[in-house]
Amino acid sequence: MKVKRDQEFLDKVEELSGQSVNACIRCGTCSAGCPFVKDMDVLPERIFKKIVLGDKEGILEKNTMWICAACFTCSVRCPRDIDIAKIMEAVRQIVLREDIDMVDLDHIENLEELPQLAVVGCFRKETA
Ligand code: SF4
Numbered sequence: 001m002k003v004k005r006d007q008e009f010l011d012k013v014e015e016l017s018g019q020s021v022n023a024c025i026r027c028g029t030c031s032a033g034c035p036f037v038k039d040m041d042v043l044p045e046r047i048f049k050k051i052v053l054g055d056k057e058g059i060l061e062k063n064t065m066w067i068c069a070a071c072f073t074c075s076v077r078c079p080r081d082i083d084i085a086k087i088m089e090a091v092r093q094i095v096l097r098e099d100i101d102m103v104d105l106d107h108i109e110n111l112e113e114l115p116q117l118a119v120v121g122c123f124r125k126e127t128a
């Protein structure tokens with residue numbers, strides 16, 4: 001399937017993150033060390049490929065940036081000094097700026113029993 005290239009999306013990711021996505025050499029170190037890959041639709045390194053291709057739609061349908069816990073493991077290990085966590089945050093910001101909330105309160109069980117810090121952190125990360 002031919003991907004519709006969205007240069008504006010690529011430029012926005014780089015502007016918000018302050019990182020050069022094209023510097024990635026696809027070594028896979030970020031994916032290899034990420035503690036949350038088992039819950040991700042696609043590996044962090046694959047997200048880079050999609051960003052370079054300007055495949056905005058292909059990225060937004062994945063859960064990778066929402067599962068990312070911004071733990072910075074990948075950022076400190078990247079041989080090209082790319083701060084991947086900042087790129088994940090940039091992609092999240094692009095979605096949230098479109099006024100799309102990623103938290104569905106109706107499907108959170110035992111909300112009142114969850115740690116307050118976790119709830120606040122979730123809202124800061126995933127709501128517009
Ligand atoms: S570790 Fe860095 S260079 Fe390697 S695939 Fe990940 S982002 Fe690209």
Ligand code: SF4
Pocket residue numbers: 030033034035036037044067068069070071072073074075084085088
């Ligand atoms: S910052 Fe995100 S992508 Fe990177 S290792 Fe941590 S959870 Fe994985």
